[in-house]
Amino acid sequence: MTSLSERQVSGNGSRPTMRQVAELAGVGVKTVSRVINGEPNVTAETAQRVLDAARALDYEPDLHAGNLRRADRRTRTLGLLVGSVDNPFAGAVHRAVEDAAAGRGVAVFASSLDDDPQREREAVSAFLRRRVDGLILTTATAKQTYLLPELRRGTPIVFVDREPSGIEADAVVSDNAGGAARAVEHLLSHGHRRLAYLGDLRGITTAHHRREGFLDAIRGGGIPAADVHVIEDLHDESSAREALLRLLDGPDAPTAVFSAQNLITIGALHALRDRGRHRDTALVGFDDIELADLLEPGVTVIAQHPEDLGRIAAERVFARLDGDASPAHRVVVGTTLIVRGSGEIPPRS
Amino acid sequence: MTSLSERQVSGNGSRPTMRQVAELAGVGVKTVSRVINGEPNVTAETAQRVLDAARALDYEPDLHAGNLRRADRRTRTLGLLVGSVDNPFAGAVHRAVEDAAAGRGVAVFASSLDDDPQREREAVSAFLRRRVDGLILTTATAKQTYLLPELRRGTPIVFVDREPSGIEADAVVSDNAGGAARAVEHLLSHGHRRLAYLGDLRGITTAHHRREGFLDAIRGGGIPAADVHVIEDLHDESSAREALLRLLDGPDAPTAVFSAQNLITIGALHALRDRGRHRDTALVGFDDIELADLLEPGVTVIAQHPEDLGRIAAERVFARLDGDASPAHRVVVGTTLIVRGSGEIPPRS
DNA sequence: GTGAAAGCGCTAACAT
DNA sequence: ATGTTAGCGCTTTCAC
Numbered sequence: 001m002t003s004l005s006e007r008q009v010s011g012n013g014s015r016p017t018m019r020q021v022a023e024l025a026g027v028g029v030k031t032v033s034r035v036i037n038g039e040p041n042v043t044a045e046t047a048q049r050v051l052d053a054a055r056a057l058d059y060e061p062d063l064h065a066g067n068l069r070r071a072d073r074r075t076r077t078l079g080l081l082v083g084s085v086d087n088p089f090a091g092a093v094h095r096a097v098e099d100a101a102a103g104r105g106v107a108v109f110a111s112s113l114d115d116d117p118q119r120e121r122e123a124v125s126a127f128l129r130r131r132v133d134g135l136i137l138t139t140a141t142a143k144q145t146y147l148l149p150e151l152r153r154g155t156p157i158v159f160v161d162r163e164p165s166g167i168e169a170d171a172v173v174s175d176n177a178g179g180a181a182r183a184v185e186h187l188l189s190h191g192h193r194r195l196a197y198l199g200d201l202r203g204i205t206t207a208h209h210r211r212e213g214f215l216d217a218i219r220g221g222g223i224p225a226a227d228v229h230v231i232e233d234l235h236d237e238s239s240a241r242e243a244l245l246r247l248l249d250g251p252d253a254p255t256a257v258f259s260a261q262n263l264i265t266i267g268a269l270h271a272l273r274d275r276g277r278h279r280d281t282a283l284v285g286f287d288d289i290e291l292a293d294l295l296e297p298g299v300t301v302i303a304q305h306p307e308d309l310g311r312i313a314a315e316r317v318f319a320r321l322d323g324d325a326s327p328a329h330r331v332v333v334g335t336t337l338i339v340r341g342s343g344e345i346p347p348r349s
Numbered sequence: 350m351t352s353l354s355e356r357q358v359s360g361n362g363s364r365p366t367m368r369q370v371a372e373l374a375g376v377g378v379k380t381v382s383r384v385i386n387g388e389p390n391v392t393a394e395t396a397q398r399v400l401d402a403a404r405a406l407d408y409e410p411d412l413h414a415g416n417l418r419r420a421d422r423r424t425r426t427l428g429l430l431v432g433s434v435d436n437p438f439a440g441a442v443h444r445a446v447e448d449a450a451a452g453r454g455v456a457v458f459a460s461s462l463d464d465d466p467q468r469e470r471e472a473v474s475a476f477l478r479r480r481v482d483g484l485i486l487t488t489a490t491a492k493q494t495y496l497l498p499e500l501r502r503g504t505p506i507v508f509v510d511r512e513p514s515g516i517e518a519d520a521v522v523s524d525n526a527g528g529a530a531r532a533v534e535h536l537l538s539h540g541h542r543r544l545a546y547l548g549d550l551r552g553i554t555t556a557h558h559r560r561e562g563f564l565d566a567i568r569g570g571g572i573p574a575a576d577v578h579v580i581e582d583l584h585d586e587s588s589a590r591e592a593l594l595r596l597l598d599g600p601d602a603p604t605a606v607f608s609a610q611n612l613i614t615i616g617a618l619h620a621l622r623d624r625g626r627h628r629d630t631a632l633v634g635f636d637d638i639e640l641a642d643l644l645e646p647g648v649t650v651i652a653q654h655p656e657d658l659g660r661i662a663a664e665r666v667f668a669r670l671d672g673d674a675s676p677a678h679r680v681v682v683g684t685t686l687i688v689r690g691s692g693e694i695p696p697r698s
Numbered sequence: 699g700t701g702a703a704a705g706c707g708c709t710a711a712c713a714t
Numbered sequence: 715a716t717g718t719t720a721g722c723g724c725t726t727t728c729a730c
Contacts, residue, residue, distance in 0.1 A: 014502065067413065068708065069721065086444040107476070129411070291641075294622060
């Protein structure tokens with residue numbers, strides 16, 4: 001009859017509004033609003049009429065429209081920035097954040113940065129335009145001063161895995177230096193003196209701390225620096241593999257290797273296999289890897305606890321949203337040495 | 350001075366609006382809107398004044414507020430539902446969806462279902478309330494008729510990995526039956542007759558198709574059904590491990606095993622190691638697993654291509670959003686047999 | 699090239 | 715217990 005509301009989209013396009021629900025139920029919009037939001041002062045009977053109407057129309061309230069006027073202006077949405085959602089470590093962090101958020105009716109946006117600072121800026125902006133209530137990030141930038149205005153505005157920002165720089169904000173990180181030192185001590189205790197460090201891009205704070213922990217322990221063990229190979233700026237499996245192959249083929253091949261990151265560990269494992277040296281070269285990896293226990297030898301690792309990192313980071317966000325105005329927290333999550341065989345191989349004599 | 354705008358939140362709480370940017374730039378809001386959205390009819394000079402003001406205030410436009418009145422009503426947001434963001438298969442799908450979406454300025458919500466139908470309903474509702482432009486889901490429900498109203502309304506809904514039921518919608522799935530059959534043929538060609546099938550929950554369509562493919566190939570190979578163990582309703586590593594341990598310890602232990610899912614494969618690998626049977630029992634897994642090439646023997650698998658599934662699913666969503674009103678597509682992505690050793694072990698004689 | 703007014707779907711504040 | 719009015723931050727429409 002009326003041609004006013006005709007649409008030419010592929011579906012019929014129309015989404016029921018609260019007004020339509022109100023009309024069908026024969027009540028005012030505010031009554032519908034009360035029912036949908038579980039507010040008091042509605043008789044059970046009216047409430048039922050409203051719910052029936054909503055059901056009949058397959059009504060879903062528009063959260064964003066409501067937010068525009070709502071006092072707390074919460075979108076019940078979080079933004080998570082990680083290296084890549086495809087990485088097992090990030091997946092575990094993500095899952096923990098999601099679990100903490102789901103209990104509060106909060107949905108999670110995720111974005112992969114591939115350690116590209118430019119992507120971080122864009123992803124943060126995309127999330128802020130969507131008015132996320134908080135941000136959890138494994139930063140890819142050297143300094144995060146660009147977040148200062150947003151932080152001052154009251155948006156909870158929590159750094160996970162990597163520490164912030166140029167900004168005082170909550171951070172939840174692994175004990176990178178301690179874990180790396182523990183790996184070295186473990187190798188030294190098995191008699192090794194010629195060690196190699198295979199590390200990630202130097203600009204990444206975790207890589208820096210792991211390297212420092214490694215070198216501190218080397219010094220503490222009285223090992224001359226000349227006996228140690230420090231290879232950095234590796235960033236994926238293939239570069240790590242090639243780097244270790246070069247070491248194995250060169251003079252003074254290490255008798256023990258510390259690989260400072262999961263992909264680097266996998267690259268190192270490949271290199272050792274390539275040269276048939278996996279049974280006479282010790283290896284300890286930082287961050288646990290899938291199936292490490294089924295390899296021969298099993299891969300000894302310094303395991304991180306990504307579930308804890310993610311959960312605690314999410315809890316920090318919610319604490320801030322709940323009004324916690326205390327100074328920036330820095331939470332350090334311990335690492336765990338998991339002995340499986342590769343780290344206990346003695347030096348070749 | 351004015352106490353009207355005082356807030357008691359921890360930050361100063363105020364977020365600049367387009368109006369404030371307009372005032373600072375000395376122009377009307379509509380002009381700011383034009384600049385922010387890259388619309389024509391603004392002189393370069395005015396545009397610069399607006400951009401300067403926006404920069405000075407650290408202004409981020411409110412996408413949702415704009416959407417309320419905007420003609421296309423697109424939030425530039427997608428909802429992705431997977432088994433768990435912590436699973437490598439889901440991670441790869443997720444990453445592919447994200448990459449396809451990022452190019453279009455679309456952000457992605459992800460949610461883990463743990464194969465719980467109830468969680469699916471809640472997650473879908475949470476996404477619809479946030480007005481996602483489209484939905485990509487690895488469904489956990491037996492029937493998805495509850496999505497019919499939304500689909501008719503024009504919201505693109507694409508099923509990935511598992512086929513829909515009770516609803517005609519786009520679907521992108523692996524060739525589950527074909528891949529499973531290929532696994533069986535491979536095992537039969539190496540002389541096996543006593544096979545075992547270790548499968549996921551029967552309610553899951555992929556599990557069903559893999560089982561059918563397995564049984565078809567068994568029949569095609571002239572193997573009597575009595576020589577085959579079919580174990581179903583396994584759903585994680587530990588249940589798979591225990592199930593295979595029981596088979597290995599029982600009479601008529603299989604000489605070859607087909608594990609129909611990545612976690613099941615890992616459980617099976619553990620069981621074989623537990624009994625020291627990994628070198629004399631053949632194994633082919635469905636879905637590739639990390640480090641499969643470094644195990645001894647290497648793990649032969651029917652690899653899926655999760656990146657393709659995710660990318661194609663996202664492309665379907667965008668095609669629908671761009672007006673494609675053709676009947677529901679069903680895209681089948683092939684699988685790849687990767688020979689690594691475990692699948693080529695001959696039967697014990 | 700620019701801006702004022704109306705309105706998107708909802709909630710706050712204030713009726714009744 | 716329920717409804718009415720204004721307004722959230724933006725885009726649309728239309729005037730200049």
